[in-house]
Amino acid sequence: MEHTEARPSWDCRACGKPWPCDPAREQLATAMTMTELRTAMWIRLEEAALELPPGPATELFERFLRWAG
Numbered sequence: 795m796e797h798t799e800a801r802p803s804w805d806c807r808a809c810g811k812p813w814p815c816d817p818a819r820e821q822l823a824t825a826m827t828m829t830e831l832r833t834a835m836w837i838r839l840e841e842a843a844l845e846l847p848p849g850p851a852t853e854l855f856e857r858f859l860r861w862a863g
């Protein structure tokens with residue numbers, strides 16, 4: 795199974811960890827340029843912010859964007 799996000803939980807379908815898990819990050823980083831990656835992760839972050847229970851904004855930033863450079 796692919797390491798993609800289950801929605802609206804945003805856990806990984808393959809390993810059950812909060813998406814993007816490490817394998818998902820590797821796959822994404824390999825498949826895209828850094829610019830594409832950051833754009834894609836901003837979009838996911840905005841979607842996740844609407845679907846996940848409210849929490850600190852910094853948490854989502856760390857999870858979706860910080861690793862993407």
Ligand SMILES: [Zn+2]
Binds near residue numbers: 798808810811
């Ligand atoms: Zn995973």
